Amino acid sequence: xxxxxxxxxxxxxxxxxxxxxxxxxxxxxxxxxxxxxxxxxxxxxxxxxxxxxxxxxxxxxxxxxxxxxxxxxxxxxxxxxxxxxxxxxxxxxxxxxxxxxxxxxxxxxxxxxxxxxxxxxxxxxxxxxxxxxxxxxxxxxxxxxxxxxxxxxxxxxxxxxxxxxxxxxxxxxxxxxxxxxxxxxxxxxxxxxxxxxxxxxxxxxxxxxxxxxxxxxxxxxxxxxxxxxxxxxxxxxxxxxxxxxxxxxxxxxxxxxxxxxxxxx
Numbered sequence: 001x002x003x004x005x006x007x008x009x010x011x012x013x014x015x016x017x018x019x020x021x022x023x024x025x026x027x028x029x030x031x032x033x034x035x036x037x038x039x040x041x042x043x044x045x046x047x048x049x050x051x052x053x054x055x056x057x058x059x060x061x062x063x064x065x066x067x068x069x070x071x072x073x074x075x076x077x078x079x080x081x082x083x084x085x086x087x088x089x090x091x092x093x094x095x096x097x098x099x100x101x102x103x104x105x106x107x108x109x110x111x112x113x114x115x116x117x118x119x120x121x122x123x124x125x126x127x128x129x130x131x132x133x134x135x136x137x138x139x140x141x142x143x144x145x146x147x148x149x150x151x152x153x154x155x156x157x158x159x160x161x162x163x164x165x166x167x168x169x170x171x172x173x174x175x176x177x178x179x180x181x182x183x184x185x186x187x188x189x190x191x192x193x194x195x196x197x198x199x200x201x202x203x204x205x206x207x208x209x210x211x212x213x214x215x216x217x218x219x220x221x222x223x224x225x226x227x228x229x230x231x232x233x234x235x236x237x238x239x240x241x242x243x244x245x246x247x248x249x250x251x252x253x254x255x256x257x258x259x260x261x262x263x264x265x
């Protein structure tokens with residue numbers, strides 16, 4: 001009979017893998033014991049070298065143990081936190097400073113309301129408001145009949161490239177002008193035009209032959225018919241009013257100014 005053959009000794013690679021596996025298992029057990037109370041870790045498994053297994057058979061076992069030990073350890077205990085709302089010892093945080101948003105909104109609405117009132121409030125006795133008296137000047141087309149106003153109270157009509165002053169609000173209304181037609185412009189814009197004859201409202205009462213031109217709420221006596229025609233007046237511009245109304249108006253300088261004292265109607 002032949003003598004029994006001795007089993008082959010494990011290779012150096014297998015021995016090194018076994019030592020690494022044992023070290024990893026011991027480190028994992030130590031971390032679990034420090035983190036939280038848990039059942040004691042199982043005894044480390046020792047992989048005994050097999051005589052009949054080839055070196056390649058030990059590699060899957062070592063890789064599986066290595067992957068298992070590579071998993072992150074269980075998290076430790078939660079850090080200590082203060083008491084929550086409703087628990088004893090809880091103190092509410094200090095209040096944040098207010099930005100007073102409601103007051104800012106009320107002030108903004110108040111300012112907008114004041115601006116709306118100022119824009120729409122009548123600026124004269126005829127009820128013209130700022131919103132209607134300030135149309136865009138960039139769209140102005142210079143033409144006859146353009147109604148213009150500068151920084152002063154005077155209102156002009158452009159005729160034959162000349163500015164004709166409308167001498168009273170009564171004349172403004174009598175000749176059919178509307179406040180929507182008035183364009184407020186710079187004085188420098190008005191300065192480029194020559195001044196023409198003023199536009200008067202002519203007044204007369206039935207019981208008097210005298211004719212008066214109304215200017216700045218004063219009546220100006222027109223001396224005679226040649227003067228009437230020389231001023232370019234026409235009979236269609238004469239408005240018949242009561243004699244008492246004419247007498248109530250203060251006298252202005254006659255036309256022409258050297259005509260002498262004006263007679264009363």
